[in-house]
Amino acid sequence: MNRLRVNARASRPVFFSVALVLSADAGTVLPAVAQDVDALSQDELQRGRSHYMASCGRCHGVNGGGGEGPPLATARLPRAPDDASLIRIMNQGITGTAMPRSRWLSEEDLRLVAGYVRSLAPSGAADAEPVAGDPGRGRELYESGRCAGCHTVGGFGTGRGPDLTTVGSRRGTSHLRESRDGSTNRWRAHTLKFRPSVFKSRSSE
Incomplete structure (x- = not known):
């Protein structure tokens, strides 16, 4: 090789x-790296999940584990280090990839989806101690x-x-x-x- x-x-x-x-x-x-995420209420998280399932789950996986699209249930998203950049990606899409822009979700909906996606990140995903x-x-x-x-x-x-x-x-x-x-x-x-x-x-x- x-x-x-x-x-x-x-x-x-x-x-x-x-x-x-x-x-x-x-x-x-x-x-x-910890994310700076505004805490969402349980109701908001549920609404965010509903929007995620309708618009994102088919490609990124029901629980964010990935599929046709990359996994989102990670401690850090390379293209979206904060909520603002994640919302921008959902709003505009990513040129040259299969990631489309959102046509139906409002800014508030996108905020809820971003919060839900952040909630999928596993705690302690990376090793806390040197290995x-x-x-x-x-x-x-x-x-x-x-x-x-x-x-x-x-x-x-x-x-x-x-x-x-x-x-x-x-x-x-x-x-x-x-x-x-x-x-x-x-x-x-x-x-x-x-x-x-x-x-x-x-x-x-």
């Missing part, structure tokens, strides 16, 4: 995380495991699976182990069901 060309600064989190799961050397995991790992070894394992056949790091990869550029600051080692073993890989299951060609080459080996 051709060696993956990546930006070292941008790709460090994913290689670091892979190393945490597959090797046992020394390193540090970045902590999850053993080696970014260099993680990179070797990422490349030898042909992870770039589905994932993207620092803009390099196929983009068929979730972008892993910042996964080290969003997910803990337990989640990564489960994803590696396939026990909670909802995105893969969804993709195999609706787009089996994505994993055709791997399943035929």
Whole structure:
């Protein structure tokens, strides 16, 4: 396989995380970044969920786990670090992607959806304490495991699976182990069901 060309600064989190799961050397995991989110009442959260289910759930998953669209149940959204940017994305869409602009939701509706999406983020998603790992070894394992056949790091990869550029600051080692073993890989299951060609080459080996 051709060696993956990546930006070292941008790709460090994913290689670091892979190393945490597959090797046992020394390193540090970045902590999850807390979001500045206005608290919503239970009624507002329910309304936000209703709008989410009607407009977002088909692509991003019923519980934000992802599918045709990227997962939203994460401690940090790379394109939307705060509610204002998330609302802007929903309002305008993302050019060049399958993310459309919202045509039916009001500004208040979008605020409720944003609050609901933030509520999906798991608490303590990233490891709170430093964990053993080696970014260099993680990179070797990422490349030898042909992870770039589905994932993207620092803009390099196929983009068929979730972008892993910042996964080290969003997910803990337990989640990564489960994803590696396939026990909670909802995105893969969804993709195999609706787009089996994505994993055709791997399943035929």
